[in-house]
Amino acid sequence: MAEEQGRKFQHPLSLPLHHSILILSLLASPFRYRRALSLALIICTFPPLILRPYSPDPALSYGIATLWVFTLRVLTIHVFSRPTPEAALYRPQLEPPGAAAGYSLPKKLRWTLSLLVAQRNVGWNNSVVESTAAQQRRRGRWGYAAYVLTKVLGIYLLLDISRTIVLQQEWMLPLDHPAYRPLGDPRRSIPARLVDVATNGGSAWGYMELQYLLLSLIFVGLGDDEASWPPLFGSLWDAYSVQRLWGQVWHRMLRSSLVSWGRAVADCLGIREGTARFLVVVGTSFTISAVGHASAIWTADKSLGGGALRFFLMQAAGVGVETGVVAVWRRVGGGNVQWGKWVGYAWTLAWLTYTCPMQAEEMVTIGLFKTDPVPWSVTRWALGMQ
Structure with missing residues (x-):
């Protein structure tokens, strides 16, 4: 060893x-x-x-x-x-x-x-038909290569800017520095926490999107149909609930696997339909995801992992809360309202702002943010920063 x-x-x-x-x-x-x-x-x-x-x-x-x-x-x-x-x-x-x-x-x-x-099993008999896949424009092999390389450059810049902002935050200072504050410190301002959500979320999105695009470029170059590589992420405009954020917007690499186990658990419990089955599937899915992500943190540091576990379990709790609120709203006769989505956006953002430090603090502790996601920083070079 x-x-x-x-x-x-x-x-x-x-x-x-x-x-x-x-x-x-x-x-x-x-x-x-x-x-x-x-x-x-x-x-x-x-x-x-x-x-x-x-x-x-x-x-x-x-x-x-x-x-x-x-x-x-x-x-x-x-x-x-x-x-x-x-x-x-x-x-x-x-x-x-x-x-x-x-x-x-x-x-x-x-x-x-x-x-x-195969993402979301596109091209297979068990695929879920999605508008993004159906409407994907055919560009041809060279057109697809140009599209990917252009997008990769944009993502590279996004990762660079996000990491530059992160490096200026007080939670990246040495622990003995007088200005140091943990990422989840309640004394930190709301705008600072929103910046954390944007930079950390943007970095995670960009890193995965970058790898996915480069992998698709290889396979399409070898003759794969570009329709087999639908967008990895959905539109942020669909993130007006915690459920939609994780089910429609965030990458869905785990969705087919997690849902299969969730349905199996619901079947074992004899829950065949309705809200109860939905919540069992959601709870099972997030529990498996929580254990998987926590184990990755635990691999790097055996004293950590509980924060990642809490973060993903809290996402299941968030789905449960909004499901209950919607059910009560409908029961009292409330219908669709024009401002409903905006309330949903605010709720989803607030829930993420509250829960994200649970996992992000552990990533800081293991030193994940000390490694630069790009080989050379254009932003820091342009600003004259070390």
Whole structure:
């Protein structure tokens, strides 16, 4: 096991071993015990990825630990795809059900990778039809490359500006500095907290969007249909409730996996429909997400993780609160009002401002914000800042 100054890090082969198993479990031809064997191997090889950090770099260790989203996706596919993933999941425009079971190795590998990276299952038989995907303009391979590179430059600048602003905040000062205040200090002004939400949210959005666009550029360059790469995020104009923020606006990489488990829990409880089923699905989804995100923080620092856990559980609570308020409003005869959305925007922003420090403070503690998200700061160079 690699070590540095007494700290133990995961074996360098742990990461490629686990993700090779994820791919091979779907790449292998169906056989009687494939599901059981795949689940066992995936579960057994996952703990080393979170029990110890990957490297001394907290950003890299945290990023590696967040790859649990792919682990969850493959587990979900194996558990809920009956009788086999090849029979249950297919691309209607490219193949009939079950055809993937007879594919050659190169073709099956392409099928497997397409299944793993398909956002919201676009192009697959279990996709959710969305206007963003349906209305996506076809640009052609070179037009798409130009679109991606232009957007990447804009995101690069956004990340640079966000990090420059973050570096000026009092919670980035040394702990013994007289002006230091924790990110969640109640004495900090409301405008300062709103800046935190904007910069931290913008940085998280930009970092994920950047990776997604570059990955899509590679796949489209290799011949993938650009329609298979719909926008990763929705419009901020749809964020007029906590539910819509997480279900429609924020990235939906986890949505299909989390909802499957949530529905399974509701079925086990015998809750088949209505608001109760919706709340069980939401509660289960955010609980799984909370554990996953908390484990990524815990990987970098074994004393942390509770803040991330509280943050995501509070999002479920927020959905519950607004669901109850809407139900009461309708019961007393209230209808749709013109100012309803603006109240929703204010509520969602207030809830985020209140809950975000729970997780963000832990990210500050592990040193996640000390690593620059861009290799060279144009903004700081232009302003003459170190």
